[in-house]
Amino acid sequence: xxxxxxxxxxxxxxxxADFEGIAYLNAALQGPLPLAAARQAEAALEWKKHxxxxxxxxxxxxxxxxxxxxxRLIGGRSDEIAVTTxxxxxxxxxxxxxxxxxxxxxxxxxxxxxxxxxxxxxxEQAGRLHVRVVQSRGRFLSADDYIECMxxxxxxxSASLVRFxxxxxxxxxxxxxxxxxxxxxxxxxxxQCVGAMPLDMRDLGASMAVASGYKWLLGPYGSGFFWISxxxxxxxxxxxxxxxxLEGAREFHALPSTFRAVPGARxxxxxxxxxxxxLAAFDSSLDLVLRIGVDAVExxxxxLVAEMIEALPRTNCVLVSPEERERRGPYICLSAREQKxxxxxxxxxxxxQVSVSLRQxxxxxxPHIYNTSEDIARLIExxxxxxxTATLRR
Numbered sequence: 001x002x003x004x005x006x007x008x009x010x011x012x013x014x015x016x017a018d019f020e021g022i023a024y025l026n027a028a029l030q031g032p033l034p035l036a037a038a039r040q041a042e043a044a045l046e047w048k049k050h051x052x053x054x055x056x057x058x059x060x061x062x063x064x065x066x067x068x069x070x071x072r073l074i075g076g077r078s079d080e081i082a083v084t085t086x087x088x089x090x091x092x093x094x095x096x097x098x099x100x101x102x103x104x105x106x107x108x109x110x111x112x113x114x115x116x117x118x119x120x121x122x123x124e125q126a127g128r129l130h131v132r133v134v135q136s137r138g139r140f141l142s143a144d145d146y147i148e149c150m151x152x153x154x155x156x157x158s159a160s161l162v163r164f165x166x167x168x169x170x171x172x173x174x175x176x177x178x179x180x181x182x183x184x185x186x187x188x189x190x191x192q193c194v195g196a197m198p199l200d201m202r203d204l205g206a207s208m209a210v211a212s213g214y215k216w217l218l219g220p221y222g223s224g225f226f227w228i229s230x231x232x233x234x235x236x237x238x239x240x241x242x243x244x245x246l247e248g249a250r251e252f253h254a255l256p257s258t259f260r261a262v263p264g265a266r267x268x269x270x271x272x273x274x275x276x277x278x279l280a281a282f283d284s285s286l287d288l289v290l291r292i293g294v295d296a297v298e299x300x301x302x303x304l305v306a307e308m309i310e311a312l313p314r315t316n317c318v319l320v321s322p323e324e325r326e327r328r329g330p331y332i333c334l335s336a337r338e339q340k341x342x343x344x345x346x347x348x349x350x351x352x353q354v355s356v357s358l359r360q361x362x363x364x365x366x367p368h369i370y371n372t373s374e375d376i377a378r379l380i381e382x383x384x385x386x387x388x389t390a391t392l393r394r
Contacts, residue, residue: 012300012369015288023354023375028164028192028331028366031218037284041220044280059274060250066279067266069286070225073217073294074190074209075200079264080233082226083273087191090210090226091119091158093268094187096239100128104155109134109141111165111360113189116158129155140322143171147178156185161204162192162329165360167321169193169329176205185232191215191224195289196330196368197298207232216297216330216368217289219282222275228265242271297369301330304367307376308332313384317345320362331366333359345383352382 015034024032033041047054067078084090100123108116110133123129134141134149146157157179162169172188179186185207190199195216201209206229213223228236238261243249245267247260261267289297302325309323309332321332336342339361346358356379357364365379 012292013372016370021353023371023378025365025367025371025375025379026355026357027196027216027368028364029215029357030221031215031285031368032370033220033281034218034285034288036288037218037220037281040284041277041281044277047276054276056252058276059244062276062279062283063269063273065283066225066286069283069290070227072290073194073199073286074227075202076227079266080201080227080229082228082265082268082270083279084210084224084226084268084270085222085275086212086214086224087189087210088115088119089270090208090224090268091115091187091189093226093239093270094156094185094208094210094236095119095123097236097268098155098185099237100155102127103153104129105151105153106131107134107146107149107154107157107159108132109146109159109163110136111141111163112158113160113164113191116160116189119158140166140168140327141170143174146175150178150182150184152182154179154182154184156187158187158189160189160192161199161209162190164192165362165364166333167192167328167331167364169327172204172206176207179207180205192331193329195294195297196301198294201227201229208236213282213285217282218285218368220278220285223278223282226265226268228268233263233265238267240271241267242269242273244273245269292369298330300369301367304371304373304376305330305332307373308365308367308379311376311380313380316385317383331364333362333364335362348385349379349382352378354379354382 016032017035063083066083067081070081071078106120106129108131120129120131124131132149134145136145157175159170161172176186188204188206188209190209190211194211209227211224213219214221241261245261247262316337317334318337319332319334322328336345342361343358346363349356
């Protein structure tokens, strides 16, 4: 099925605001808020303007809807989901909860997103753990690289399922099996793929996972979730517990005087969990992703990325992501053939109103459900300048 057929049939573009002439190919940075979600955010602001209209149930029912919908997207259960402000807050909850022992080691891949280093800094500086950086022995960091570095001191591996800088997809299940043999935790960051490709946490085998909600899930900035497996719900000690995760907290007229955390993952919710101005919008964004279906989202993105790879002017650009679909996430990265020219190529795209990201001296191009073949054609036209294959429209 062509992307044009998908567009005509489903009219995904109509779910979003006018992009003002921009070819927006930057979902891996920020997914645009759907119109319906923006309306829900406006309605939630009305609650704040008129707080006497805010029902008590919103403090619990809204985050619980988020849990249920996220669980459907990742093949989990709602009681395994904590509502957070993003991937970093989920990582912070994990770091605060683990009872670190002298000599414990956390493995982090070379060039990983900075949150996978900054999370552990205070614990490392306090001498409670050591961060070991896993080096790549090939072009891309692989499961073998992580497994080779694992040892008796390895307590956790903190890694992105899809890398932010090159789109490489990690063979998580292989690492998970190796972790299980030594009792270590595999912590996956799903930020650059959840909502854009089908996931099943049982198949991935992770111990815990974190994600931001403002990229492929199309939620507002400051939304996200933390998933934890049954085994680790019991193994992970409590960190800071927000009072709404205490038993009996729902009864505002008689707040609890005994302090026991509720069962399940809710004990790791971020503080002010019912941030209704954010969560009302996030709830609506999740509705859209579920209504379209992650399989359909993946097919649409894959078709656009395939067009991009096929038309890429190889005399001018170099693909820095794996070309094989099974080895990468829902986007690709590329650079100018002369790497020093990549920033200039990025500025040329900006000048021609094509929005992508510049990351680690590579262009990250991340289409989503609102993009069309016309957006890809505009991208290729700009990239082709100087190769004799195109002349920019003025």
